[in-house]
Amino acid sequence: MATKVSAKKDEDEVSSLGLSDEQLKDILSKLKLCRYLDERMEALYRQGRLPGAIYSGRGQEGTHVGVAYALRKDDSLFPTHRDLSAQLTKGLDLKRVMAQYWGRIDGYLRGRDGNSHIGDWDGNRTFAVISHLPIAYPIACGAALAYKLRGEPRVAMGICGDGSTSNGRWHEALNTSAIHQLPVVWVVTTTSSRIPRRTRSSSACRRSPSAPRGTGCPACGSTRRTCSTYTASRTRRSSGRGPAAGRR
Numbered sequence: 001m002a003t004k005v006s007a008k009k010d011e012d013e014v015s016s017l018g019l020s021d022e023q024l025k026d027i028l029s030k031l032k033l034c035r036y037l038d039e040r041m042e043a044l045y046r047q048g049r050l051p052g053a054i055y056s057g058r059g060q061e062g063t064h065v066g067v068a069y070a071l072r073k074d075d076s077l078f079p080t081h082r083d084l085s086a087q088l089t090k091g092l093d094l095k096r097v098m099a100q101y102w103g104r105i106d107g108y109l110r111g112r113d114g115n116s117h118i119g120d121w122d123g124n125r126t127f128a129v130i131s132h133l134p135i136a137y138p139i140a141c142g143a144a145l146a147y148k149l150r151g152e153p154r155v156a157m158g159i160c161g162d163g164s165t166s167n168g169r170w171h172e173a174l175n176t177s178a179i180h181q182l183p184v185v186w187v188v189t190t191t192s193s194r195i196p197r198r199t200r201s202s203s204a205c206r207r208s209p210s211a212p213r214g215t216g217c218p219a220c221g222s223t224r225r226t227c228s229t230y231t232a233s234r235t236r237r238s239s240g241r242g243p244a245a246g247r248r
Contacts, residue, residue: 014227027069027226034061034085037094041101050101052115057082060189064159065089066229067187070237071157076125076143078136078158081116082189083129086159091124134160137173137186144182144243155183155237162190177243178217184243185233186217217243 014024038058044050057064064086068077077090088094092108100107101115108120109128119128130136140158147154164170165188177184 017227017230027065027230030065030069030085030089031061031226033094034065034088037084037088051103052101054101055081055116057085061085062226063187063189063229066226067157067159067185067233070230070233071155072237074125074152074154075237076127076140076154076156078127078140078143078156079129080133080136080160080164081129081131082161083159084116084118087118087124087126090126092118092120092126134158134164134167134170134173136160137164137169138176140184141173141176141182144177144184145180147183148180155185157185157187157233159187159189162188164188174217174243182243185237186243187233 017024019027035058038056038061041050041054042056042058045054060082064083068086068089071077071090073091077086079086084097088097096106096108097118099105100109100111100118103111103115105111108118113128114131117129117131118126120126121128127136127139137158137160140156144156146152147156158173160170174186176182177186
């Protein structure tokens with residue numbers, strides 16, 4: 001009985017998204033692609049066949065695909081080194097991504113930077129990954145401010161791990177976006193599955209969503225479900241009511 005109730009709830013949630021069957025299939029395809037790519041790259045790295053370094057985002061693809069799928073072509077994405085699934089969802093070409101990992105000239109940065117520092121600002125409005133986290137958050141504020149001043153119906157989305165919420169740049173970015181009511185969506189992913197650590201050793205807050213409230217950014221909830229993250233991202237993207245922060 002419980003299984004039937006859960007299945008009915010899932011079906012209702014999917015129906016409420018307002019997506020066509022083709023779009024739902026596209027989301028599922030992206031989820032499978034991102035998980036397989038992550039596993040395959042890790043296998044190649046352990047075999048010594050992939051140079052440089054890899055940073056797995058396995059287990060977070062449900063969040064990344066969900067939030068990025070709600071973005072439009074002209075919206076901007078500011079990811080971290082574990083958010084490749086969000087970048088692929090935003091439109092990056094898989095062949096050029098892999099060329100980047102092998103340091104080839106046909107990669108996005110033409111083999112001139114770290115293999116995980118992938119971005120395509122001129123094409124897909126995806127900012128190249130920067131190692132110092134979450135340094136892209138202040139840059140996302142600048143992009144969002146430009147959109148607001150120019151009156152453009154665009155948003156900027158910044159993604160980071162929960163460890164970054166103890167960094168001054170994170171709080172400054174949220175505070176700035178709240179003061180100026182910038183069209184930006186902040187996404188915080190829980191990375192304890194990749195890097196185990198004790199949260200209380202870096203923050204007195206038990207849950208990350210409690211931190212944005214001090215800056216005036218509303219928290220959009222906490223979930224890893226793709227449907228829920230898509231809905232939250234789409235709602236904030238279309239609201240035009242200033243920034244919002246969510247923990248996934």
